[in-house]
Amino acid sequence: MFRKEIKVIDCTVRDGGLMNKWQFSDNFVKNVYNALADAGVDYMEIGYLSSKSAFDVKEFGPWKFCFEKDLKKIIGDNEKRIKLSAMADIGRIELEDIPLASESSLDMVRVACYVHQIDKAIALAHHCQDKGYETTINLMAVSTVGLRELNESLEDLNKSQVPIVYLVDSFGAFYSEDIDTLAKKYIERLPGKTIGGHFHNNQQLAFANTIASIISGANCLDATLYGIGRGAGNCPLELLLSFLKNPKFKVRPLIKCIEEDIFPWSKKIEWGYSIPYMVTGTMNQHPRTAMAIMESDKKNNVLEYYDEINNSVGVF
């Protein structure tokens, strides 16, 4: 599938950091940075933009904040090798803490929001655009959003200046048919904008749904090395670049980085398909209960967990 408009955004550090509070060594982040640049990946999402007032810098590693001094440590004295992105959550970043793009190593700010935050997200994205950044809005948990609300959100996004809007499957609940249906709606209702795709692997469909989004016309694609990320993880970057036939992409640097930098983390933190994440995915629920089970000594008691989730659903 060669389409020159396609851009790939690696979220290894940003999404993987959800599992270890961004306690990655500088060396790890540098290796990922160089591997992505060598592989021809378009953007590296290196972390979150957060204010010190929102999170304790003693508890969280540098990529929860993306301060310029930390970005500089990764880039070093040479020219920046790949565009850098940071994600911003509503309410976690004070506007005055966002530097001008001309004074930052970041190129893009991606604003993540739930549907009830769409106006705040647009305002934050416009603020970042005014400061000189590329921006996206990543509307999360769409699998739980009603049709009227979704239509209204898309109308708001259509009127905005934000050029890229993401279709996000936060809970890993979507089948490819859902992607076909929703991507078509996003494209129809957001004429002139670029559609992105970010999918989770609760049902082993993150890569398949990324392909489905490409076929439907999405041109901004998220992935992570070896699928690292919260819970069931993400679309594996090595699979995505193997699928995309654009000659600018190279898989070998990713394999090297997976062996040298990701395998060691796979012994310390756990991500990928498992029954609790499969259960929340099929039930279209936030994975928090599955994460709690997976971090407890009951992680193999999957029948008990399955019954609890099904019985609590029965209450409604």
Add this chain to the structure above:
Amino acid sequence: MFRKEIKVIDCTVRDGGLMNKWQFSDNFVKNVYNALADAGVDYMEIGYLSSKSAFDVKEFGPWKFCFEKDLKKIIGDNEKRIKLSAMADIGRIELEDIPLASESSLDMVRVACYVHQIDKAIALAHHCQDKGYETTINLMAVSTVGLRELNESLEDLNKSQVPIVYLVDSFGAFYSEDIDTLAKKYIERLPGKTIGGHFHNNQQLAFANTIASIISGANCLDATLYGIGRGAGNCPLELLLSFLKNPKFKVRPLIKCIEEDIFPWSKKIEWGYSIPYMVTGTMNQHPRTAMAIMESDKKNNVLEYYDEINNSVGVF
């Protein structure tokens, strides 16, 4: 996706046994048998039909052979709870070793073959039909078959009496677009026959490709508990039954069996997505070199493996 014609075939013991020479305890096989019956699965593929002259009964467990005495141990004194299937490889079973269906607990024989064996496969399937069995032909490794050969094979199959023909992705090389294209061809060229799908997980697409085959019209679907199977494994049965909306299917008995019977095996044998299997999948190769690496002490040296495979391809 509720379509009453859809039948699900569990291959846990047959395909999982490729990893341990079918050295499952009777208790394990009984538990799988009861779980599948409780879940409403249509067929349990319990092993291979092989002759003693082809394999050593001391080296291989009972499910490499599927002798009636062993089948009886699983079924016990009660009525059989689920239809049983066995797979037959060309050249591994003498015709005289196949009992009449009326004297066997097996209901179905599935003949697996490569494209050059298609005539032998049809003859073996016809022989089994004459003995009273349901039959299928599973044409393997289609991702390596040329167009003329495939068309000729489908013509042979079309003329045969075999009612079910499987689209098989032996190497885990197919994307959903391949499934769409091939399933359409199978359906057009095999009017009146049922199409089946059997997919491997080298690119995390076994479940996605099973869905793609359903959408294209396949009505016989293979899966295994927790995806157990050779190499990258299969479509996970728990995902497939969660997707199918036929009320006869129940997921809970599968979750119970996974916890009690499959988790213990996951500590002894390894299956699922890994970089070597991803490499053979994306390169459309038999997974044998990846299996050798995964069983060696070099299983984490994935860059060296990647280079070896790519360099050896360069020779052609």
